[in-house]
Amino acid sequence: MRILIVSDIHANLVALDTVLAQAAPFDRVWCLGDVVGYGPEPNACIERLRSFDLLCLAGNHDWAALGKLDLEEFNPDARRAAMWTREQLTPENLAWLGALPERVPTQAERFTLVHGSPRYPIWEYVMTPVVARANFDYFDTPICLMGHTHVPVIYRYRPNDRTATADLLPENSPVKLNPDRMMINPGSVGQPRDGDPRAAYAILDSDALSLTHYRIDYDIVATQTKMEQAELPHRLVTRLSYGW
Numbered sequence: 001m002r003i004l005i006v007s008d009i010h011a012n013l014v015a016l017d018t019v020l021a022q023a024a025p026f027d028r029v030w031c032l033g034d035v036v037g038y039g040p041e042p043n044a045c046i047e048r049l050r051s052f053d054l055l056c057l058a059g060n061h062d063w064a065a066l067g068k069l070d071l072e073e074f075n076p077d078a079r080r081a082a083m084w085t086r087e088q089l090t091p092e093n094l095a096w097l098g099a100l101p102e103r104v105p106t107q108a109e110r111f112t113l114v115h116g117s118p119r120y121p122i123w124e125y126v127m128t129p130v131v132a133r134a135n136f137d138y139f140d141t142p143i144c145l146m147g148h149t150h151v152p153v154i155y156r157y158r159p160n161d162r163t164a165t166a167d168l169l170p171e172n173s174p175v176k177l178n179p180d181r182m183m184i185n186p187g188s189v190g191q192p193r194d195g196d197p198r199a200a201y202a203i204l205d206s207d208a209l210s211l212t213h214y215r216i217d218y219d220i221v222a223t224q225t226k227m228e229q230a231e232l233p234h235r236l237v238t239r240l241s242y243g244w
């Protein structure tokens, strides 16, 4: 089976549609959370995702839009965008967001899916091998897929000295998913933060047990224009140009 893995779409429909067109054909979509927040088209992104065979996790921005999180935890721009998102969402889409799970083991128990980390699925940022190492104790499957940092990376567990290493997730080159245990972040569709503004995603081949990471240009200006029309914070508009 060919599974499209996306994360941190952040209501950027132009980026999402570009990824969907480039990644096709695929059998299923796994989304690692933060469908909404920051971007201009939250309802359309939810509806587009729901048109596929979909497994979707809850992210912190999804919870913020629902009012399940204290917005004081957010910086002022993110808070404004969360409040705007909450006003936009239809009752049906709010209900759908509210039913998203925090954590899913799936695919014959081979993969654990979370937004942030296995230890704290909604909030924790896995930014270093030390944090990744601690989190290898919080899931039982060989592989964990996560988002939240908007930075593509692969952490491998080294059983000999019980440490973890971090590697760049190579572009266009399949990574074999055995025998090592790994935590993999496919990067962000709608707001990359690794200095590369292109949309990021991955394709999982569940038969060959390999994962391939891709980056793709999309019409950033089109999304920025929609954000300006919605009067979303200027800093959130400009950051898309730089991928930070």
Ligand SMILES: [Zn+2]
Residues within 6 Å of the ligand: 008, 010, 034, 059, 061, 148, 149, 150
């Ligand atoms: Zn996010």
